[in-house]
Amino acid sequence: RRNGALAGRRVLITAGPTREAIDPVRFLSNRSSGKMGYALAWAAREAGAEVVLVSGPVSLTPPAGVEVVAVESAAQMYAQVMAQVTDCDVFIGAAAVADYTPVTAAGQKIKKHRDRLQLELVRTPDILAAVAGHRPRPFTVGFAAETERVREYARDKLARKGLDLIAANPVGPSQGFDRDDNTLWVLWPGGERDLGTASKRELARRLITLIGERYGQENST
Ligand code: C5P
DSSP states (O other): OTTSTTTTOEEEEEESBOOEEEETTEEEOOOOOSHHHHHHHHHHHHTTOEEEEEEOSOOOOOOTTOEEEEOOSHHHHHHHHHHHGGGOSEEEEOOBOOSEEESSOOSSOOOOOSSOOOOOEEEOOOHHHHHHHSSSOOEEEEEEEESSSHHHHHHHHHHHHTOSEEEEEEOBTTBSTTOSEEEEEEEETTEEEEEEEEEHHHHHHHHHHHHHHHHHHHTOO
16 A cells, blocks of 8 residues: 555645634534545555645644644635645545635624624635645545536536536435545546445545555656
8 A cells, every 4th residue: 555656745635625614602503523534544544645634623643653734714624725725646635614604704793683694705715726726736635515406417517616526415304514424436537436335434445545546647748
C-alpha cells in the first residue's frame, strides 16, 4: 500500500458540517457527522499520504498521524483550505458545507419580542469549485449527496465544478448522513465505477485506492 501513488503525497480533506452564526449563542448547521471525511483521512494515511483534515465541529477522534485544523463556519473552512491549496497534491471535499449563511450575525443574543423573525441568508463560497479553479490545482475530488437521479446530477456536478472525480451517494431518511454505512458510485471524465454499499471505513479504503489509481494515471506522464 505504502508505495502506491499516494505515498508521500499531501492530501487535504474537508469533513463535517459547518456552523453559521445567527447570534452569539445560535447557529445554522446540518446533520453531517464527519464520519466519511474522517474515514477518508484514515485511509489516505494508511496509503502513506501526509494528511491535513480541515474539520467542522464533530464528535470524532482524529485518526493517528493526521493533522487536524478545526473550523466552524464555511468562511473559515474556505480560508483554511485556500491557505493550503497550493501545497497539496490531492483535495477531497467531504464536508457538508452550509450553502447559506446569515447576512450578519447579531452582536447580542436575539430576544423573543416579536411573533415573527426573518433571517436573511447569503450564499457561502463554494470551496470545492474554488479549489478546482485554482492554478496550480490539486487532483480535485468532490461528493454529491443526492435524494434522486444520483448519477445524472453527479455527472453534471463533475463537469460544472471542473472536478477530476466525484463520489455520488444517495441520501434520504435511511441513507447517508450520520450513519456508519454508505453507498458510493464514483464518476470521472472518462468513466465510472460502483463502489457498492459498505461501512464508511471500507468505502473510504476503496475510494482512496481508486483516487490513487486515477491520480497516478493523470500524473504519470
Ligand atoms: O453543490 P453541492 O453542495 O451539492 O456539492 C457538494 C460538494 O461540494 C461536496 O464535495 C462539498 O464538500 C462541496 N462544497 C464545498 N463548498 C460549498 C458547498 C459544497 O466545498 N460551499
